Each structure stands twice: as structure tokens, then as C-alpha cells.
Amino acid sequence: MRNMYEVDYGTKRPLKFEEFVIDCPEVDRLFDDIVVFVGGWLNVSTFAKLDVIGQCRLLEKTAIEACKALKPTRDYGVSKAEVRDAIVRAIEIHGGGRPKWLTQ
Numbered sequence: 001m002r003n004m005y006e007v008d009y010g011t012k013r014p015l016k017f018e019e020f021v022i023d024c025p026e027v028d029r030l031f032d033d034i035v036v037f038v039g040g041w042l043n044v045s046t047f048a049k050l051d052v053i054g055q056c057r058l059l060e061k062t063a064i065e066a067c068k069a070l071k072p073t074r075d076y077g078v079s080k081a082e083v084r085d086a087i088v089r090a091i092e093i094h095g096g097g098r099p100k101w102l103t104q
Helices: 025-041 044-049 052-070 072-076 080-093
Strands: 004-007 015-018
Touching: 015 052, 015 080, 025 052, 025 072, 025 080, 052 072, 052 080, 072 080
Parallel strands: none
Antiparallel strands: 004 015
16 A cells, blocks of 8 residues: 655645655656656755645645646556656655655
């Protein structure tokens, strides 16, 4: 069973995260594409300087744009909640570290 968690940051709906599991070569390529997308779309040093609400908003905007560009649900059956988790991992890969509000 995959880990699922929510982060309530003061909007109508909390951000939902589900563990991004790489279980086949296609999903592995999707993860690589997400890492490249995050590296080109998100300034990791700016992300690290934002407060919790700003990070959540930027993370959600990044997830929306990644889903538009990469079509993970249609092509791979990967949910937006899983994409959010992959984006957090990509931020870690690009040197941004794991957001403190996710480690609590």
C-alpha cells in the first residue's frame, strides 16, 4: 500500500500526496521527465526562500503545469497526488532539500 498524506495550507482543499512508485520503465522515464521539467520550470533557490503557503502554492502550480505538459494520468495512470510527490523528490535532487513542512 502506498503512503498517502495531506497538507492543509488554508485553501478549500488540502494538497494530497501519494507515494510515487517506479514500477516499470515507462514510469521511470516519466520520473526523469518530471525531474527535467522541475529543473527548467522551478527556481529551487527561490522555492527554498518561500514560506509554507508560498511553497504549497508553487508546488501546486508546478504540478498543474507538469500534468499539462507530460500527461501522466492519461499516458501512465499516474495521479496528480503522485506527481506532487515526484516534484518534491525532484526538488530534493536539484538541491532544494525536502520542505520542512513535509518532514513533520
